[in-house]
Amino acid sequence: MKLSDLISPDHCSGPDAEITGLTLDSRAVQPGFLFAALPGLHVHGRDFIPQAVKAGAAAILTEPGIDTGSVPAIHDADAAGRFGRLAARFYPRQPEVIAAVTGTNGKSSTVDFLRQIWRGAGIDGASLGTLGVARGEGWVETGYTTPDAAAVHKALDALAADNCTHLAMEASSHGLKQKRMDAVRVTLTGFTNLTQDHLDYHPDFDDYFASKLKLFLEIAPSGSPSIINVDSEWGEAVADKCAARGLDVIQVGWRGRDWRIREITPKAAIQQITLEVNGQTKRIELPLVGEFQVANAVGAAAMAAHSGVSQDDAIAAIARLQGVPGRLELAAKTAAGCPVLVDFAHTPDGLDKLIRAARPHTRGRIFIVFGCGGDRDPTKRKPMGEIAVKLADHVIVTDDNPRSEKAADIRAKIMEGAIGAEEIGDRAEAIRAALRQMKAGDTLLLAGKGHETGQKIGDVIHPFDDREEARKAVAGMEGGNG
Known part of the structure; x- marks a missing residue:
């Protein structure tokens, strides 16, 4: 050209x-x-x-x-x-329907749940975000939440050329602030929640919030559907601003006007949900654990219902949703039946939700192994330590991508809040140490890395996968006991 x-x-x-x-x-x-x-x-x-x-x-x-x-x-x-x-002119084609989801936590699950619902309804859809590009049965990792503008439009052009009609994509605060999505022809938008994150990049929380708002106030077309979880003051603020701008606001969540969660009954591996959708009561089962997964699933179903899927089909599809890699993913079970769950939770709110999600499904104690990334917002370290010791029964503070910082300094800051926790820098040893102390009925949570397959120390990424390390540790214990 x-x-x-x-x-x-x-x-x-x-x-x-x-x-x-x-x-x-x-x-x-x-x-x-x-x-x-x-x-x-x-x-x-x-x-x-x-x-x-x-x-x-x-x-x-x-x-x-x-x-x-x-x-x-x-x-x-x-x-x-x-x-x-x-970039949009060089790569001119885009899927007909593009759903963009922003928020601090839940973006990856929401966009992939939406892709799954579309697929069940016979719609050729894809998802794009932290986990990569997913379409059909395949995943292609990209390593970022919102790619740069050239990569975004190249991906959109390739999907459209391959007859993909629907795309669900994550919209990060970095991507929105850096205008990577300004020329994306978004047709509907979604908001999950807003909590502390990325204050290493944003000068303050107001800037972080303003960056998220760009999706609704500058990119979303006037009159387009905006599915907003209003279970927080931030969600309510987003809903008000969207309504003022002339977007078609659909409220979801426990306080949702349109898709309201009435009751959740946790079982061993499922959750029974009672919803009130546009005045009608609906009962459905979600084959995943964790209250936050209910919020993500309901948000995705509401987005599906405003993007080509019938409301009844979108609700029914919740019962067939599969978990997203690294999001409360069952990595292993010990010989005593103790589950080892891996999750991407890396913020105070994410850690809080993760531990609370595991509690109804745990007869015994909750063990958690976690750390905080280097060269990232240092102000969240102590609060995460405080949350861990408050909500879990046994806490081990370890390393999580220390990058250019001294790992011991990061752990020390977490330990200021995690009074009484164990400190084991070697993440693999931390996992083994937790497993050695567990008894029947206990649950082990490995938080922070989720789907990641590397541990970044300095400028070097060393192979490390929480899921694989958990399986190796469990196998080693069983071999030793045999």
């Missing part, structure tokens, strides 16, 4: 050029690529313009006042927004 087909020549300096791709990573530049030199969290893309030009960049998109040399350049005060629009 010619540069002049991507953008009017009035907005570009230098001669026309053939554009073969777009990227904001100078290491990914190939001959003919447009390189977007945008500000990042730690560095500015302008520092890598010479590297991009040397690799064959045919054009540079950046902010005003930045020298691009002799290469054709697009200078735009809203360079991030411009990059999204250029």
Whole structure:
């Protein structure tokens, strides 16, 4: 595609050029690529313009006042927004229905539950987010919640070209603030909840909330359905702002006006749910544990009912939902029948919900092994320690992707809140130590890493999967006891 087909020549300096791709990573530049030199969290893309030009960049998109040399350049005060629009023009196809879900916790489960409901209704749908791209039976890991604008639109174009008509995607606060989704043709939106997270990136909670709101106030089309969980003050605030903007607000949750959860009865491996949907009482079973899974499933069903699935079919589909990798996933069972559950919970609220979710299904004690990531919001460490010792019966504080920080310093901060907890830095040993102390009726929760398959120490990612480590530890115990 010619540069002049991507953008009017009035907005570009230098001669026309053939554009073969777009990227904001100078290491990914190939001959003919447009390189977007945008500000990042730690560095500015302008520092890598010479590297991009040397690799064959045919054009540079950046902010005003930045020298691009002799290469054709697009200078735009809203360079991030411009990059999204250029990506949408370069990769023009998108699924007909795009459901975008934001919130702190529950995004991954909600979008995949929605994909499952679509599939059960005969709709060719996909999900995109932290877990990767899922369609049919397959998963392709991507390693991010919301990809950069070029990757987003390349994925949308490929799905649409392959006749995928419906897409459910996560919308992260990073992606929204950095305008990665500005040119995505979203048709309906969803909100799960809002709690402390990513304050290593956002200057304060107000900025975090404002970034989430962009999905509803700037990207969602006027009049489009917005499915909002209103079980918190933040959900109520989102619902009010959506209504003021003219969106079609559908309230869900315990306080939901339209899809109200009336009762949840936990059983061994299921939950019986009583719903009131638009004035009608519905009873259904969810084959997953955890009250927060009910909220995610109900939100997904409501979104399905506003995106091409009949209301009755969407509700009935709750009974057939399968768990999402790394979200209260049963990784192993000990010889005494104790379950080992792996979950991605990595925020104070997520840890709170995880332990509370396990309690009704546990006859004995709840053990939890968790840590906090390095180079991430340090203010959540002590509160997570406090929550763990308050709600669980035995706590082991361990390492979780320390990255460039000293792992012992991270654990020390958690231990300030986790009074009386054990501290075992080696995560594999922490898992084994918990299992050695458990008795029949107990439950072990491994929190923080979920579906992840690596432990990042410094700049190196070492292979590590909580699920695999749990299975190895259980097998080792059984072998030793035999």
